[in-house]
Amino acid sequence: MTNEAAVRGAFRIQEHYCRSNAAPIYADLCAALAEGLTRETRTGARVLGWAGEPTRDAVPLRLIGGLHASVLAGADADLAAVFAGAVTDAARVAAVVAEALRRHDDALYPWLDGPPQTNEPGRSAALMTGLLAVAARFGPRLEVLEIGSSAGLNLLIDRYRIALGGTAVGPADAPVRIVPDWRGPPPPAVPIAIGAVRGCDVAPMDATDPAVERRLAAYIWAEAPERLARVKGAIAMIRERGVDLVQADAADWVEARLAEPQAAGTVRVLMHSVVWQYLPEATAGRIRTAMHAAGDRATAERPLAWVAMEPDRALGHQVVRMRGWPGAEGWQVLATAHAHAAWIDAGAAAATGEGIALPEGAQVRV
Incomplete structure (x- = not known):
């Protein structure tokens, strides 16, 4: 070709x-x-x-x-x-x-000159679906690590009010509410306490810079004006209180974070959305290796989990999945989702997502 x-x-x-x-x-x-x-x-x-x-x-x-x-x-x-x-x-x-x-x-x-910046707060709803599954399995206390954080809008995941089929998470008075069209059985209504959220990006963006705000707006699909309002609301939240976002190679950062001491009774969680396809294979391989090595060391007192929302080209949608250690269950498919989590379908997960591994090849950024 x-x-x-x-x-x-x-x-x-x-x-x-x-x-x-x-x-x-x-x-x-x-x-x-x-x-x-x-x-x-x-x-x-x-x-x-x-x-x-x-x-x-x-x-x-x-x-x-x-x-x-x-x-x-x-x-x-x-x-x-x-x-x-x-x-x-x-x-x-x-x-x-x-x-x-x-x-x-x-x-x-x-x-x-550069890749699109589609830092979409709505994806926090899909990621929260994974975090709730982690909390249901290992307990409520979570330490969240995000790669490919872009401008850090999903690092606000603990500050948004997120409603998922009757299960609500986050502060009731949050200035940004995320309410996707939920399909299928609701996620588990379990306690969840996110103690820290940190992120990295190879080229992070300062969301408080007006030029960055204009760039983010340009990548919002014209069909969804509510997304533009939500992004502006999220940026206002960051202006009020920033997020922990650093510039780093994803593999370097994950390896360093996994080497840090982990508090007893806290689940360490790696999460990402629409990122895996852009990682060089060497970087992706190092992250896999680091996570599996850390998984081998994980205990019931210091568990490890991996939550991903990544595209499946055949479906034309995202697949939300979770994996946890200790345990040999492998990846658990939780839901399929719209590219920006306008809808999340937990009922279709088993039929459409069974056996899907983490994305390896080229996909489509949205």
Whole structure:
């Protein structure tokens, strides 16, 4: 497959993922770009000649993030109509997108330099599903470690009010409430006490920086204005009281955290969401090795757990799973979920997720 064919295929994969996650506007944009992208602009030429793996590198969402930034800046009324869902005719969408690429070529080009930043607080609901399963198995006291924390919005997981099918967790007066459409049996209504939440990212973002806030907003799908309000609320929470987020290689950081003394009666939990696909295999392998070694040392007094929300390409959705030590049970699939946890389906987990391992290959970032 040529680079250009792989790039067009990446847009088609992302189109499928968007349609599977109730994002028709973004799906239409991906379809238009898959068919109509040319080398006429610097941006188009760079995308079509992409040197890396375009799906792993999330090239479609890099470009659409740049287009959305132009809309949010008030720089393109025609493109704004497409992002608002007011223009849906495929030919018209394609024409507007082509013109936007020509008009905003210089502004769009830098959006290809780095991966999309889709730090979505809603994913805390899916991750909390895993943490509740950990608490039900090992006890309420948790120490949480997150890799790929981006701007740290999910490091607020203990400060959000999260409602999961009748099971509510977090402060009743929390300024941000997360209430996904819950399907299936509710998670266990067990006590949970998160004593510490720490995170790392290879390139962390300062959510309190207005430029970062604008960047995060550009990657929010236009179909979900409630997500934008939630992100702004989360950033306000960080401005009021920060999070423990550091710059670090994920494997270096996990190895160092697992080597630290662990308090008796506290479960140490590694968690992540839509991250595993971006780790170099050497990094992922080191984390697996470190977790299994720590699992071998785990005791009933000092347990270890791993909670993940990661995409399954065949399903077009996320799978939420948990693994704990001591014990030889392996991965427990808890639920499937929308890309941004707009819905969580615990009832479908056994039928659709059985036997799925942690993601190894390229997937789709959302």
